[in-house]
Amino acid sequence: MSLVATLICNPANPALDSTIVDGALAVLPSPGMAQWLFDEVAVDIPFESPVKGPDDIKAIETRLQRARGDLPIDIVVQPAAFRRKKLFLADMDSTMIGQECIDELADFAGLKAHVSAITERAMRGEIEFEPALRERVALLKDMPVGVVDEVLAKHITPTPGGRELVMTMRANGAYTCLISGGFTLFTRAVAAKIGFQENRANALKVRDGKFTGEVAEPILGRAAKLATLIELRESFDLDEIDTLVTGDGANDLGMIQAAGLGVAYHAKPAVAAAAAARIDYGDLTALLYAQGYRREEFVG
Template sequence: MPSVLTLIAAAPGGLADEALAAAREGLREINATPDAVDWLAPGQAFDLRFEGADPAVAERALRSRFAGSAFDLAAQPAQNRRKKLLVADMESTIITRELLNELAAMTGLGPRIIPITERSMRGEIDFAQSLRERVALLKGLSASLLDRVADLIEPTPGARALVQTMRAHGAYTALVSGGFDRFTRLAAELVGMDEDRANHLVIEGGTLAGRVTEPILDPAAKKSSLLEIADARGIGAGEAAAVGDGANDIPMLLAAGLGVAFRGKPAVAAAAKFRLDHADLTGLLYLQGYHANEFRE
């Protein structure tokens, strides 16, 4: 079965013919046979088809060859690359910020809340319990602060192109977050996603009650959401792409056919089959074989 190696630079002009030659040579060194090249974006991303080696073996060999280079790469079967579903994390993935941290910083609670967030995202503590602890510290704050935080929402470079391009080609898109639905609705609208799921902050008398509605949307619920949405669309999890950066995304990434750690924390990058450390979110489109002239905004 033919396979494909995808190499992606962070910006146009980052890839030259020398990188293609090195990729071909690296494949030959593991007794694979490189075939046709397809430049997905001139000077930025290409697909190189090959046969005769397992994609995982090829990827390890090429990562070693390109160690220290500012390239993202992946090897996978050439068939069925374009996915029919995208499930994405919100904070530090589809949008640039961690919004609970921003709220904490506004209120002087940053030193108490931000370290808990960081430990949770690294997978050092239980996500649901860490969320309860952080939200409890917000008790009594004015709910109007949420509007100030909402004003900070901005899409990550490539986010809208990723969502709109996949939708233009028939995919369904969902934002599934361990954050708060007050923000996921806005972020989903900003990039044009079909639906959003998140936790709900309880507000009483115009102030934050210091708790979220149970059950908490935790790592297991993220995975369940992907499987549920895929089933509702009549597709398998292998036809889904998922992207996230934190440890709470790992089950979701492992369930998807194309599970991508985006600027992932070390545990996430190690667990995910695919990762993007340099390119923006359009890297997920290149991994599916899209050409830059197919991108939509």
């Protein structure tokens, strides 16, 4: 089976050199010639292996991780064919942006610590997502809707590499969708800024310019994220292998596991352990290197 191992580090902290590459070559079966995607940041190493499934790929990843040691280098091992994906679904909070929007809203009510603790438990999968969302939204009752604009302007920052990721994939024919268990008031703005063609999220109920403390039902959670992946895949007549999904929380795991390449991005431990691939150190351009894009091919 023709496979490729991609070694990636954060471009702000380049850590790759020929010694690391030689160490990887030494533990891979029948390796080919290493191909630099970006000097000191990302490299592809093709190899041939009799592996038959995900467990075998994980075993190879483990060998590469041992060779890597403590260096901040991400490792993605996958079949060499069909690497460039045609459909991209991404979570928003703590993935395409660096914050959790509901936590930032709660900050205006002096409740950030309380709400953040609930968010963390939900994202770790320790409590069910839907009731946890209802509980947090109830705490926003009577907050002016205008606070959202202030949060977006002062507290929300796109994750580095996100626009390059989306615009490069779009330039190569992929369809991109921002899918969030958060709120449309945020996804619309974030999707437009980063370049997504579509966004889906939950709607907060509003009366007289203030939040009612309620979220429109049904809540967009784990099942709806997975259903969106399947719906878009079928609407574009794509195979599973053609899809790329990334997220960080337990409500992302269904769609991550159903993707051709599902990536846990700086994710909660249970999500990172269950995903086919994980990015712990790199920025979002890591998802382009994982598809075999070279730095000079980036757009945006």
